[in-house]
Each structure stands twice: as structure tokens, then as C-alpha cells.
Amino acid sequence: MAKTIQIKSNGGPEVMELVDLPVGEPGPGQVRIRHHACGLNFIDVYQRSGLYPAPLPQAMGNEAAGVIEAVGEGVTHLKPGDRAAYAGGGPGAYCEARVMNAMVVCKLPDAIPFDVAAAMMLKGMTVQYLLKRTLPQGGIAAGDHILWHAAAGGVGLIACQWAKALGYQLIGTAGSDEKCQLAKEHGAAFVINYKNENFVERVKAITGGQGVKVVYDSVGKDTFDGSLDCLRPFGLMASFGNASGPVPPFAPALLGPKGSLYLTRQTLFTHMSTRESTQAMADDLFEVVASGAVKIRIDQRYALADAVKAHRDLEARRTTGSSVLLP
Numbered sequence: 039m040a041k042t043i044q045i046k047s048n049g050g051p052e053v054m055e056l057v058d059l060p061v062g063e064p065g066p067g068q069v070r071i072r073h074h075a076c077g078l079n080f081i082d083v084y085q086r087s088g089l090y091p092a093p094l095p096q097a098m099g100n101e102a103a104g105v106i107e108a109v110g111e112g113v114t115h116l117k118p119g120d121r122a123a124y125a126g127g128g129p130g131a132y133c134e135a136r137v138m139n140a141m142v143v144c145k146l147p148d149a150i151p152f153d154v155a156a157a158m159m160l161k162g163m164t165v166q167y168l169l170k171r172t173l174p175q176g177g178i179a180a181g182d183h184i185l186w187h188a189a190a191g192g193v194g195l196i197a198c199q200w201a202k203a204l205g206y207q208l209i210g211t212a213g214s215d216e217k218c219q220l221a222k223e224h225g226a227a228f229v230i231n232y233k234n235e236n237f238v239e240r241v242k243a244i245t246g247g248q249g250v251k252v253v254y255d256s257v258g259k260d261t262f263d264g265s266l267d268c269l270r271p272f273g274l275m276a277s278f279g280n281a282s283g284p285v286p287p288f289a290p291a292l293l294g295p296k297g298s299l300y301l302t303r304q305t306l307f308t309h310m311s312t313r314e315s316t317q318a319m320a321d322d323l324f325e326v327v328a329s330g331a332v333k334i335r336i337d338q339r340y341a342l343a344d345a346v347k348a349h350r351d352l353e354a355r356r357t358t359g360s361s362v363l364l365p
């Protein structure tokens with residue numbers, strides 16, 4: 039049996055309960071992993087609320103790190119005793135131990151502690167595919183400005199550092215002066231407090247009226263229209279989240295007069311469709327973390343049993359950097 043955070047209906051943080059669930063043995067292509075730390079992500083909120091519907095009851099969570107206890111038939115990249123970490127593989131990561139699809143589980147380098155791994159796999163691989171594979175026409179060159187919303191969050195602080203390592207001038211938005219300062223300390227070239235500044239005007243001023251080649255927008259409803267207005271002709275709007283709510287239906291014809299813009303809605307799990315693509319993204323992340331180019335900042339630690347409080351804090355914008363739940 040393993041203590042697990044589960045929901046039986048969709049709703050607010052209070053629908054999450056700590057229950058005992060049987061764990062069992064791994065079948066073909068599966069592993070059993072005992073968690074040392076579990077990651078907290080905004081997708082957990084969407085799955086809990088029902089914005090991203092899934093069958094109920096549902097165990098919560100999409101990211102964790104721990105030790106492999108058993109491997110099923112056909113699993114060759116992991117063995118019992120290996121340190122490992124993952125993102126995805128289906129919800130159920132808020133638990134002491136689970137059986138899951140081995141495809142998404144990666145062997146963890148010794149240099150990376152379990153709590154750091156649990157705080158970075160989903161967020162770091164997201165930054166990897168956005169900065170390396172979700173690019174405007176002609177790519178991004180060193181010195182180019184890019185706009186990144188919620189730059190002081192879990193994904194955001196990783197993006198600030200990785201973008202700087204790639205030579206990009208990241209313009210980061212955040213919801214308070216303290217958060218703006220944090221993004222700056224982590225490598226943002228410019229910061230905008232979008233609660234009291236007009237981010238479109240500031241981006242235009244910073245870029246000499248040109249606008250940016252790409253906006254990475256995970257805030258959704260509140261920033262979508264403004265983000266389009268920050269782009270230069272042929273620029274790319276890379277929408278990848280909805281922390282403020284989903285973007286309402288929208289007419290593609292609007293993209294023409296704004297400068298023949300491109301729009302994409304990306305999700306990590308498309309990029310993780312094979313073992314090879316998952317491992318390649320993880321290896322790139324392990325390298326920037328092991329080299330020190332990207333430091334994973336864990337600003338909140340909760341007991342697994344306190345998942346309700348963790349969700350309340352995340353949704354109320356009280357968190358910065360990454361958060362972990364400790365079983």
C-alpha cells in the first residue's frame with residue numbers, strides 16, 4: 039500500500055484526499071518507483087479542477103523522483119536500485135510509491151539530488167522544448183529579445199537562466215516587484231510588473247518599437263491579446279498554459295493585420311512521445327543543471343499530506359520558483 043493524494047470529484051483544493059492505495063508489481067514496460075520527492079505543477083490544478091478532464095477517481099501529480107524497486111518485462115534502461123526521475127506518464131505522482139510506464143522514467147545522474155529532480159523534470163523539459171524547438175521563423179539569435187510571462191514561477195526561473203545561457207535577452211513579466219527582482223537575479227535582461235505596468239508599451243520601448251520575435255505565454259486569458267501586440271511581423275505566439283484561465287475562442291483572421299503572425303499551442307507530452315525524445319530532453323536538462331548554468335530553486339516544501347495547502351498557495355500566486363511535496 040502507498041499513501042497517495044487522490045480526487046473523487048473535480049473542484050477546489052479541498053477535493054484532494056490522502057488515501058492508501060495498493061501498489062502491486064510492474065507489468066511489461068512498467069517500473070515500480072518509490073518516491074523521495076514529488077513536484078508541484080500548475081497542470082495539477084487544471085486536472086484537479088476539471089479544466090483538463092480525466093476519469094475519476096484520479097491520483098494526482100505529474101512529476102517525481104525516487105528509487106526503482108522493480109522493473110517489468112522489456113524494460114532495459116532501468117534496474118532495481120537505480121535513482122530515477124520523471125515527468126508525465128499519466129497522473130498519480132503525489133504518492134509514496136507507484137507502478138507506471140517506464141517510457142517516461144529517466145535514470146537520474148548522481149550529481150542531482152531527489153528534491154531538485156522532482157522540482158525540475160516537468161518544468162525543465164518544458165523550457166527545453168520551448169527554447170530549443172518552439173522557435174519563430176529563422177530561429178532566435180544571440181542578443182534577440184524574447185518575452186516570457188510569469189518569469190518568477192517554477193517554469194519561469196528555469197527559463198530566465200536557460201535563455202541567458204543561450205545569449206537571449208529575456209523580458210520577463212511577474213506579478214510583484216519582489217518577483218520581478220527574483221527573475222532579474224536569475225538572468226532576465228528586463229522585467230515588467232504586469233500588475234501595475236502596461237507590458238505591451240514596455241516591450242515596445244525596450245525593443246525600440248520593433249516588438250519581439252517570440253512570446254512564451256503560459257498565463258493565457260489575461261495576457262493573450264497583449265502578447266499578440268508585443269510581436270514583430272511574422273512573430274510567433276507560443277501559448278503553453280492558462281494560469282489565469284483558458285483563452286476564449288479566437289478568429290485566426292486577427293493574425294493577418296497584426297503582422298502575419300504565427301500561433302501555436304504546445305504541450306510537453308507531444309514532445310515526449312518516444313523514449314528517445316524524452317531522454318534527449320532530459321539529458322539536455324541534466325547537463326545545464328549539472329554544469330550550474332541553471333540552478334533549480336525550491337522555494338516551497340510541503341509534506342505530501344499538505345497537498346491542499348500547496349495548491350492553495352500556487353493558485354493564489356503566493357509561490358515563487360519550484361515547490362515539492364515530500365512523502
Ligand SMILES: NC(=O)c1ccc[n+]([C@@H]2O[C@H](COP(=O)([O-])OP(=O)(O)OC[C@H]3O[C@@H](n4cnc5c(N)ncnc54)[C@H](OP(=O)(O)O)[C@@H]3O)[C@@H](O)[C@H]2O)c1
Nearest residue numbers: 079080188191192193212213256278279280281282305306
Ligand atoms: N504546455 C506545457 O507543456 C506546459 C508544461 C509545464 C507548464 N506549463 C504551464 O506553465 C505555467 C507555469 O507552470 P508552473 O507549474 O511553473 O507554475 P508557476 O509559474 O510557478 O505558477 C503560475 C504563475 O502564473 C502567474 N499567474 C498569472 N495570473 C495568474 C492567475 N490568475 N492565477 C494564478 N497564477 C497566475 C503567477 O505568477 P505572477 O504572480 O508573477 O503573475 C503564478 O505564480 C502554467 O501555466 C503551466 O500550465 C505548460
